[in-house]
Amino acid sequence: MNSSYLKIAIQKSGRLLEKSLAMLNECGIRINSGYNQLRAVCDNFPCEILFLRDDDIPAYIEDGVADVGIVGENVVVEKQKDILLATRLGFAQCRLALAVPRDFAYTDIKSLEGKRIATSYPKILQNFLDEAGIQAEIHIISGSVEIAPSIGLADAICDIVSTGSTLLSNGLKEVQPVMKSEAVLVANHHLNDFKQKLLDKLIFRINAYKKARYYKYILLNAPADQLQAIIELIPGMKSPTVLPLAEPGWISIHSVIQEDDFWEIIEKLQACGAQGILVVPIEKMIL
Numbered sequence: 001m002n003s004s005y006l007k008i009a010i011q012k013s014g015r016l017l018e019k020s021l022a023m024l025n026e027c028g029i030r031i032n033s034g035y036n037q038l039r040a041v042c043d044n045f046p047c048e049i050l051f052l053r054d055d056d057i058p059a060y061i062e063d064g065v066a067d068v069g070i071v072g073e074n075v076v077v078e079k080q081k082d083i084l085l086a087t088r089l090g091f092a093q094c095r096l097a098l099a100v101p102r103d104f105a106y107t108d109i110k111s112l113e114g115k116r117i118a119t120s121y122p123k124i125l126q127n128f129l130d131e132a133g134i135q136a137e138i139h140i141i142s143g144s145v146e147i148a149p150s151i152g153l154a155d156a157i158c159d160i161v162s163t164g165s166t167l168l169s170n171g172l173k174e175v176q177p178v179m180k181s182e183a184v185l186v187a188n189h190h191l192n193d194f195k196q197k198l199l200d201k202l203i204f205r206i207n208a209y210k211k212a213r214y215y216k217y218i219l220l221n222a223p224a225d226q227l228q229a230i231i232e233l234i235p236g237m238k239s240p241t242v243l244p245l246a247e248p249g250w251i252s253i254h255s256v257i258q259e260d261d262f263w264e265i266i267e268k269l270q271a272c273g274a275q276g277i278l279v280v281p282i283e284k285m286i287l
């Protein structure tokens with residue numbers, strides 16, 4: 001039953017939705033109907049997309065309602081379901097953090113002793129408080145946690161912070177990080193062979209997508225006698241491509257660099273006489 005395609009669960013609305021769809025799209029998985037509904041079919045990959053509340057995704061995967069899912073690591077850790085973390089996805093980075101009203105005189109974690117903390121992440125929070133040796137009252141709220149202090153429901157909150165704008169607009173300040181999180185791909189432990197092959201295929205595509213996001217394609221012109229020095233700076237995947245320019249004594253060098261290294265390398269390249277340096281995004285990268 002349902003063994004001929006992969007059921008992929010993603011968040012039906014919220015921070016992860018657009019980026020999850022964008023990643024699937026980059027992996028060649030295109031939805032052929034509008035996604036303002038519970039499920040959608042895809043044209044070019046044997047899969048079905050299920051749009052679910054992110055908090056429910058781990059349980060649905062454990063039960064086999066969905067085969068794989070894209071969800072925040074924070075939700076996976078909180079729900080403690082028996083599911084496989086297939087790969088990290090490198091987007092929707094955020095942190096679970098404690099926050100208090102702006103006028104709360106917070107000095108350190110001891111300031112929360114005996115206080116009421118509202119959260120949708122009671123297990124992670126309890127664990128954190130236990131390790132810090134703090135006794136506090138945890139109030140479990142499933143949505144709009146940020147309004148709990150202003151309506152007198154809690155003294156503090158423990159919630160996801162990404163840009164910080166939700167805290168800001170609710171008169172709260174972040175005081176203590178609890179855990180870092182990002183989107184992850186999770187999977188059911190007991191996929192049949194056919195689905196396992198589809199999952200492997202999906203992970204292969206995701207890895208190409210992830211690598212491409214970390215790397216840039218770089219093109220530059222340089223004096224031919226600087227070739228060796230420049231190769232050492234931008235060795236590339238195997239070795240750089242070198243093309244002669246029409247102007248004698250000059251060459252064009254093409255390679256890839258890690259985004260993070262770019263600003264450090266750029267000055268060294270200029271010192272080697274490099275000119276006309278172009279850095280362009282890469283869409284897919286397969287080593």
Ligand code: PRP
Nearest residue numbers: 014015054159160161162163164165166
């Ligand atoms: C979180 C959190 C805030 C928002 C914070 O919700 O509950 O609402 O993100 O983001 P900001 O710092 O950029 O303002 P999430 O997307 O995890 O979805 P949820 O509705 O399932 O809690």
Ligand code: ZN
Nearest residue numbers: 014053054055
């Ligand atoms: Zn949620």
